Amino acid sequence: MLKIEGxxxxxxxxxxxxxxxxxxxxxxxxxxxxxxxxxKTTTLxxxxxxxxFDAGEIFIDGISIKQDPIACKKRIAYIPDNPDLYExxxxxxxxxxxxDVYGVGKxxxxxxxxxxxxxxxxxxxxxxxxNAYSHGMKQxxxxxxxxIHAPSLMVMDEPFVGLDPIAAHALKGIMHEICxxxxxxxxxxxxxxxxxxxCDRIAIIRQGRLVIAGPTxxxxxxxxxxxxxxxxxxxxx
Amino acid sequence: xxxxxxxxxxxxxxxxxxxxxRRKKPLSPLAKIGAGLLAIYVxxxxxxxxxxxxxxxxxxxxxxxxxxxxxxxxxxxxxxLSFVGSVFTAQKQIFSAKDNDLLLSMPIPPGAIxxxxxxxxxxxxxxxxxxVVLPAAFVWCYSLPVSFAGAAIFTxxxxxxxxxxxxxxxxxxxxxxxxxxxxxxxKNMLAVLLSVAFLAAxxxxxxxxxxxxxxxxxxxxxxxxxxxxAAPPFFWLGDAIVSKSAPSLxxxxxxxxLPFALTLFVISKSFLAIATRRVSGTKRTYRAEAMKxxxxxxxxFKKELSHFLSNAMYMLNAGIGxxxxxxxxxxxxxxxxxxFAAFGAFSLPEADMPALLCVVQCFILSMVYISAPSISLExxxxxxxxxxxxxxxxxxxxxxxxxxxxALPFSLVSSAxxxxxxxxxxxxxxxxxxxxxxxxxxxxxxxxxxxxxxPKFDWTSEVVAVKQSMAVIVAMLVxxxxxxxxxxIYIALPGGALTPSVYMALWTLAFIPANxxxxxxxxxxxxxxxxxxxx
Numbered sequence: 117m118l119k120i121e122g123x124x125x126x127x128x129x130x131x132x133x134x135x136x137x138x139x140x141x142x143x144x145x146x147x148x149x150x151x152x153x154x155x156k157t158t159t160l161x162x163x164x165x166x167x168x169f170d171a172g173e174i175f176i177d178g179i180s181i182k183q184d185p186i187a188c189k190k191r192i193a194y195i196p197d198n199p200d201l202y203e204x205x206x207x208x209x210x211x212x213x214x215x216d217v218y219g220v221g222k223x224x225x226x227x228x229x230x231x232x233x234x235x236x237x238x239x240x241x242x243x244x245x246x247n248a249y250s251h252g253m254k255q256x257x258x259x260x261x262x263x264i265h266a267p268s269l270m271v272m273d274e275p276f277v278g279l280d281p282i283a284a285h286a287l288k289g290i291m292h293e294i295c296x297x298x299x300x301x302x303x304x305x306x307x308x309x310x311x312x313x314x315c316d317r318i319a320i321i322r323q324g325r326l327v328i329a330g331p332t333x334x335x336x337x338x339x340x341x342x343x344x345x346x347x348x349x350x351x352x353x
Numbered sequence: 354x355x356x357x358x359x360x361x362x363x364x365x366x367x368x369x370x371x372x373x374x375r376r377k378k379p380l381s382p383l384a385k386i387g388a389g390l391l392a393i394y395v396x397x398x399x400x401x402x403x404x405x406x407x408x409x410x411x412x413x414x415x416x417x418x419x420x421x422x423x424x425x426x427x428x429x430x431x432x433x434l435s436f437v438g439s440v441f442t443a444q445k446q447i448f449s450a451k452d453n454d455l456l457l458s459m460p461i462p463p464g465a466i467x468x469x470x471x472x473x474x475x476x477x478x479x480x481x482x483x484x485v486v487l488p489a490a491f492v493w494c495y496s497l498p499v500s501f502a503g504a505a506i507f508t509x510x511x512x513x514x515x516x517x518x519x520x521x522x523x524x525x526x527x528x529x530x531x532x533x534x535x536x537x538x539x540k541n542m543l544a545v546l547l548s549v550a551f552l553a554a555x556x557x558x559x560x561x562x563x564x565x566x567x568x569x570x571x572x573x574x575x576x577x578x579x580x581x582x583a584a585p586p587f588f589w590l591g592d593a594i595v596s597k598s599a600p601s602l603x604x605x606x607x608x609x610x611l612p613f614a615l616t617l618f619v620i621s622k623s624f625l626a627i628a629t630r631r632v633s634g635t636k637r638t639y640r641a642e643a644m645k646x647x648x649x650x651x652x653x654f655k656k657e658l659s660h661f662l663s664n665a666m667y668m669l670n671a672g673i674g675x676x677x678x679x680x681x682x683x684x685x686x687x688x689x690x691x692x693f694a695a696f697g698a699f700s701l702p703e704a705d706m707p708a709l710l711c712v713v714q715c716f717i718l719s720m721v722y723i724s725a726p727s728i729s730l731e732x733x734x735x736x737x738x739x740x741x742x743x744x745x746x747x748x749x750x751x752x753x754x755x756x757x758x759x760a761l762p763f764s765l766v767s768s769a770x771x772x773x774x775x776x777x778x779x780x781x782x783x784x785x786x787x788x789x790x791x792x793x794x795x796x797x798x799x800x801x802x803x804x805x806x807x808p809k810f811d812w813t814s815e816v817v818a819v820k821q822s823m824a825v826i827v828a829m830l831v832x833x834x835x836x837x838x839x840x841x842i843y844i845a846l847p848g849g850a851l852t853p854s855v856y857m858a859l860w861t862l863a864f865i866p867a868n869x870x871x872x873x874x875x876x877x878x879x880x881x882x883x884x885x886x887x888x
Contacts, residue, residue: 164740165739166736166739168885186743186744189742194740200734202659204664205656209659212644212645212652213652215644216646216651217649217743220646222644222645222646225644226643230641239641240638241639242639243637243638243639244637244639
């Protein structure tokens, strides 16, 4: 579903991501873990086609994001770490804008907006301007917008931040649904307990370089993910 | 603490003017020289305009023994200009700044936050006042004898004066914020209509300024008495300078300082409540309605239009040329003879008047800069445009279209009016229709290109992107260059080499490849640059 090969991205002289390779299969929930500034957001933005990278390749469903970014973007949905949305639009206008640019038909968008807005308990607030939304409401709106075109790959940067427990539970259900229907999830998180319980595979990144990647059980071994992460950080310090 | 806050605001102002967020480095020396020259030009124009006005009334009022009235009028003008220039900025900077929450979360008293912002506005007020008062001081020194005491009182009085418009701006900004937070719908249009009404009044007054000055001098004593009665602080101002009167100076100082201090106190007390208030108390509940699917191009255009219409400050500043164009056209239709007389200064035969009118129309259209801040206004939302599955050029084209489609109707209507009333014939008719229209599109494309070169995403208020960014300054400069260069070339041509209509027809034709060329720049360099932008 998502293949990252030798991804390298530098900001000036500093390499944010250095020769990173990952392979996310269909049906997988893949957790991406690392300390602040490790290169997670740079990797996720590169996968979403937002950031141009210096070397390497990213393939989505076998399509190169460099060669055909639009075809790749149609397959994915990206949720940034901060839900900065168009504050001058109402919630429903924002969703319609996203549906239009993704070419979602009238019936599908009506059904999906109704379904996900109800799931995230945002239906009553859709007429409100986005600038009246709380952080959590913006995060929910960003999630509904991401789901409106039924993506086969979701790339999410800290998607649980700001969500209430009900919405977080709903999101976990949606992540499993997407995977069950042949899609995949690639997301970053600092909440290691969530990653441990939710992810099929986990990758840990440090200073732009991949430290370890594999099935969650293998990465964790007999310890907890937190202990593994702290040990790896200590070894590499 | 206050010092640190003020330094931060000052740094933000200079950063917004002289640094782009993409490159994270200062402007090149050449760009700084360009910006400096532009500043000198603008300041020079303002000094010249006000200098001419003051020169025509300084000595006559002195002869009438009404020298105080000269300073009173200078003071009133400075207050009016500063107020108009800072009222919307005050509202945005004090109550709607994006860093209000951050600062309020810190152990900083609201009073210090207000004081730092008001300090910046005071600096802005001094800049506006300087445009009025410095030429007045120059004319005063040049025309009349000036004593040291008079000069000292003048300096003190005019250092205090900006507190008056600042007080008014804070109060009106506060009212605008308090009212607008309860009026979520239609408030932008209301603000635009009020501003347009003000602008129309300004133009009417300015077009008759010589008449008013004549009346003022002819009826000096009566006018002086009326001003002294209606606005005694301005009598105290003039009297303090002319008579070196300490009581008048003290009264004037109290008039400036006391309301300002009181306003600052009241706003500090209510700042927390206003700055943290939600947009509206009346929540609209969503009811599912049938939706409509549209093309991506249309959706992008509607998004740009919604952004433009959602912000009165953006509409007013970037679209001011359109309003001026309409007012100018109405004035021309109603006062055709006066306009012809005013243009008589150009010593052109009447047959060439349509050409001159077309140039003036183009000049006004070149002041429209809707597209110039459109990239910067993406701000933190840039990720949306960069992650959606549409060609990057479609995103840039939507920004160009917003500008072109907004300006084109005004351009065509004003062209039609000018053709009809000026009696344009033959080749001039298509030229008067096509040249301004092509200019609109050219300026729209240039705006996006320039903003791609000078993007600014780290603003805390959209005011910074719309009014204080390098992209807007450069766009205005380039737009005028695009217009003035052909004018200078024509002036440099040997007399009678080309008739105005033929020359302007060639100019119109030249705009066609220029527009095509800019579209290619947008498709190539523009697309690549946008894709590499990082907010």
